[in-house]
Amino acid sequence: MTTLAISNLHATVETDAGAREILRGVTLTVESGQTHAVMGPNGSGKSTLAYVIAVPPKDPVPEGSITLDGQDVLAMSVDERARAGLFLAMQYPVEIPGVSVSNFLRTSVTAVRGEAPKLRTWVKEMKGAMEALQIDPAFAERSVNEGFSGGEKKRHEILQLELLKPKIAVLDETDSGLDVDALKVVAEGVNRFQADGTTGTLLITHYTRILRYIHPDYVHVFVDGRIVESGGPELATKLEDEGYERFLKAGAST
Amino acid sequence: MAQTSAPATDHAPALRSRDIASHPVPTGREEEWRFTPLAPIADLLSGQAPLNGGADVDAEADPGARVEFVGTDDARVGRTFLPTDIASARAMAAAAQALIVTLPREWQGVARVAVRGRGEDVAGHMVIEAEPFSEGTVLVDFRGSGRYVGALEIRVGDGARLTVVSLQDWSTDGVHLGEHHASLGRDSRLLMGHITLGGQIVRIAPKVSYQAPGGDAELLGLFFADAGQHLEHRVFIDHDTPHCRSSVLYKGALQGDGSHTVWIGDVLVRSQAVGVDTYEVNRNLILTDGARADSVPNLELETGEIVGAGHASATGRFDDEQLFYLQSRGIPADLARVLVVRGFFADVLHRIGQPELTQRVMRTVDGRLGVVALDGEAGDEELAE
Ligand SMILES: Nc1ncnc2c1ncn2[C@@H]1O[C@H](COP(=O)(O)OP(=O)(O)O)[C@@H](O)[C@H]1O
Ligand SMILES: [Mg+2]
Numbered sequence: 129m130t131t132l133a134i135s136n137l138h139a140t141v142e143t144d145a146g147a148r149e150i151l152r153g154v155t156l157t158v159e160s161g162q163t164h165a166v167m168g169p170n171g172s173g174k175s176t177l178a179y180v181i182a183v184p185p186k187d188p189v190p191e192g193s194i195t196l197d198g199q200d201v202l203a204m205s206v207d208e209r210a211r212a213g214l215f216l217a218m219q220y221p222v223e224i225p226g227v228s229v230s231n232f233l234r235t236s237v238t239a240v241r242g243e244a245p246k247l248r249t250w251v252k253e254m255k256g257a258m259e260a261l262q263i264d265p266a267f268a269e270r271s272v273n274e275g276f277s278g279g280e281k282k283r284h285e286i287l288q289l290e291l292l293k294p295k296i297a298v299l300d301e302t303d304s305g306l307d308v309d310a311l312k313v314v315a316e317g318v319n320r321f322q323a324d325g326t327t328g329t330l331l332i333t334h335y336t337r338i339l340r341y342i343h344p345d346y347v348h349v350f351v352d353g354r355i356v357e358s359g360g361p362e363l364a365t366k367l368e369d370e371g372y373e374r375f376l377k378a379g380a381s382t
Numbered sequence: 383m384a385q386t387s388a389p390a391t392d393h394a395p396a397l398r399s400r401d402i403a404s405h406p407v408p409t410g411r412e413e414e415w416r417f418t419p420l421a422p423i424a425d426l427l428s429g430q431a432p433l434n435g436g437a438d439v440d441a442e443a444d445p446g447a448r449v450e451f452v453g454t455d456d457a458r459v460g461r462t463f464l465p466t467d468i469a470s471a472r473a474m475a476a477a478a479q480a481l482i483v484t485l486p487r488e489w490q491g492v493a494r495v496a497v498r499g500r501g502e503d504v505a506g507h508m509v510i511e512a513e514p515f516s517e518g519t520v521l522v523d524f525r526g527s528g529r530y531v532g533a534l535e536i537r538v539g540d541g542a543r544l545t546v547v548s549l550q551d552w553s554t555d556g557v558h559l560g561e562h563h564a565s566l567g568r569d570s571r572l573l574m575g576h577i578t579l580g581g582q583i584v585r586i587a588p589k590v591s592y593q594a595p596g597g598d599a600e601l602l603g604l605f606f607a608d609a610g611q612h613l614e615h616r617v618f619i620d621h622d623t624p625h626c627r628s629s630v631l632y633k634g635a636l637q638g639d640g641s642h643t644v645w646i647g648d649v650l651v652r653s654q655a656v657g658v659d660t661y662e663v664n665r666n667l668i669l670t671d672g673a674r675a676d677s678v679p680n681l682e683l684e685t686g687e688i689v690g691a692g693h694a695s696a697t698g699r700f701d702d703e704q705l706f707y708l709q710s711r712g713i714p715a716d717l718a719r720v721l722v723v724r725g726f727f728a729d730v731l732h733r734i735g736q737p738e739l740t741q742r743v744m745r746t747v748d749g750r751l752g753v754v755a756l757d758g759e760a761g762d763e764e765l766a767e
Contacts, residue, residue: 182710210712222707226725235721236711271725272707288711 130160130197130213130295130328132181137192139173139180150176152353153192158296161325165339165364166332168350169372174332175219177350178300181330182209182216196296211240213295217285217302223273229284230254230268233291240292257290261317279310286317297321298330303338315341336368351375398464402429402475405468414467417644417676418585419612423557426503426529427468433531435478437506438498444491447518448484458482458509463535463563466587470561473531476505484511485518485544492519499526499556506532510546514539514567521736522548525580529557536564538572540594545573547734549742552581554610562588566597566626575734576632578605578613579746587616592623595657601630603645604730604743607673608750609638616646617662621655630662633730635723636673637750647679647695651688659689666697667726669719669751720751 139151150173158164168174179185181194183206194201196212204212224232233254238244245253258265261283273281282302289297299318303311315338322329331342339347339361347363348355349372356375357363397404407427408415425431441449452459459480465471483493497506510520516539524530530552538544550558558581564572578584590599605613619628634643645664666675679693700722708718724747731740 183706205709205715206706207709207712207714207718210710216710218707218710222703224704224707224722224725226728227708227721232708232711232721235717236708236713239712239714239717271728292711 130326132158132214132296132328132330133193133195134181135193137177137180137194138190139176139185140187140190142187147187150353151180154354156348156355158328158330160295160328162346163322163329163331163342163344164346164348165344166330166348166350166355167334167336167364167367169376170334172350173353174334174350175300178216178298178330178332181298182206182214207239210292210294215289215292215294215297217282217289217297217299219300219304221273221281221285223271225271225274227272228269229272232272233288236288237291254291257287260290260320261287262313263287278305279307282306282310282314283317286314289321290317293321294327296328296330298332300332301334303333303335311338312341318342336364339364349375398466400460400464400471400474402468402471405465405471407468414616418614419583422583423469423529423559426472426531426557426559429472431503433472433476433505434502435476435505437477437504437530437532438500438526439481439495439506439508440498441481441483441493441495443483443493446486446489447491447493448482448486449493450482450484451479452482454480454507456480456482458511459507461535462509462537462565463533463561465533466561469531469559470533473505473559474507474533477507477532480507480509482509482511483520485513485516485520485542487513487515487539489513489516489518492521495520495522497522497524497530499524499528499530499552501526501528503529504531506530508532508534510534510536510544512536512538512542512544515541517543519545519547521739522546524548524550524558525552527553527555531559533560534562536562536572536574538564538566538570538597540567541569542567543571545575547575547577547736547739548586549739550576550578550581550584550586551742552584554580554582556581556584558584558586560586562586564588564590564599566590566592566599568594569596571598571600573600573602573734576603576605576615577734577739577743578603578615579743581611581613583612585612585614585616587618589618589620590628591620592626595623595625597623597626599626599628600733601628601632602730602734603632604727605632605634605643606743606746606750607634607636607641607643609672610640612642612644614644616644617648619649619660619662621649621651621658621660624655625657626655627658628660628662631730631733632664633727634664634666634675635669635726635747636666636675637669639672641673642676643674644676645678647693649681649691649693651683651685651691653684656685656687657689658691660691662693664695665726667723668697668699669723716751716753720748720753723747723751
């Protein structure tokens, strides 16, 4: 049983015009077995929330806390957070010339699991995971993210998700820029990851489309740096029909 | 001696001669010497420190190839190369003998040359003769301590395919001044590689010229300068013949106080050299403060009737985004840095295509970045079983 607890979280960025508050008091708990969808318009601070969970921000968090099973996440470095069981599937994965996918995967799996996987089982495991995501085996020898299409990058993120098997996964707009076929493949990967009930997922998205393939237990509407409404899957349906208009007004009035 | 040559041939050596007296002693103000720290080698250049002619050179080759030691008055010595500076002239005069490695016509195989410094000031001279249609690889390995001055002349026969890779991995006191001159025959191909890791001052000046159309030269270099090291590569491609190609890629990493690398890429396409295709690139990765990389590409075209010509040079720091991405997958910072540097060198090593040299570079990278061994490496060995 794992719990990611985010409490009254604030985040600021330093701008020319002074500190600007991007997250304005976010409280959210994700437990193993749960999928939470955080939905909001562009610029509402969704990526900022995703990153603050997985990566120490440049400007330190002024208020609030994040804990993973009671451990203070904000005190951890980025690699410590990954080894503690957090994973962020990025919206814009980084290209690393000359580092092959297979070398990268094996090195990260070794770091996260604390020991190198046995080679024989590892090769099988990697090939199997790639096949399930319909990734060409030749990918293993290509440089990480270099020359990958948008869809290939996202599949590569989900490949890592499945191999690293974190306690809590944060997916930042993994659905954006994918065609329907790629979206289904990616969604199936997330569903496999989530299937055994030992892990939790925080799915961040702008569109409701992905929720046809990944069914959240909870939906949160995110506007202007905070959660303005929480509910079950029915909230996503409502969003699909009504859009964010109503919430934008609600966000502005509070 | 003032240089007053015409702009287009600015970078072609003004003088080629075995006569020591014809070469000026560098002052450090010359374009050729302005980057090199002269104090540690001033006595070599002036002749105050005489060079011992008996360099410790060992060579072996697959059956059929000839390995000989001859006097420097042998007709095959100085055919491709004549000294362009006083250090080379002193070395050629001092060398008691020259090593000649001959790869016979249509021969296929590998030859290995080992030069070992024994803490003295020594001169050496080597000649590689790849006869027509041979397909050979010659690996030259410079190690040990002391100061070595010596040229490597390479003759690639018509239709031959030759790979020559020289590894400079001297001890911390090592000094190496060397001119590596190659001449390519008709439709021949040369891959010349320079891997420079160890030594206090290493200054290699590769030069390529062509005897006939169809020559294709690929120069690949990799260097890693640590604190206090000066590693210099001065490439000169002399396109003096029509319809030849050259491709140059040198990559360097630097770390620590006073680490200094110099890359000069002079490409001269003479007026008669129509149909030439040339491209040169230097990339440097600065890992810490206190390092300095000088990179000077220079392309001079005397004719516009070419297939292509270009150059690129870039020196940058560690890409934080790359490190961060690796760390976000649990990889500790020091290992992430090793992966990025290994990745940076990967394309050069892949093109050089010598697995044992790749291993050696990777071990050096790991060691210098403070990581004992990558787990992935053990995995690769397991895989090979
Ligand atoms: N480094 C930064 N400097 C200034 N403003 C930033 C910075 N990063 C994000 N922002 C601003 O913060 C807001 C939230 O951004 P982001 O978290 O990317 O939103 P979302 O992912 O919901 O589109 C945006 O208005 C964006 O312009
Ligand atoms: Mg975003």
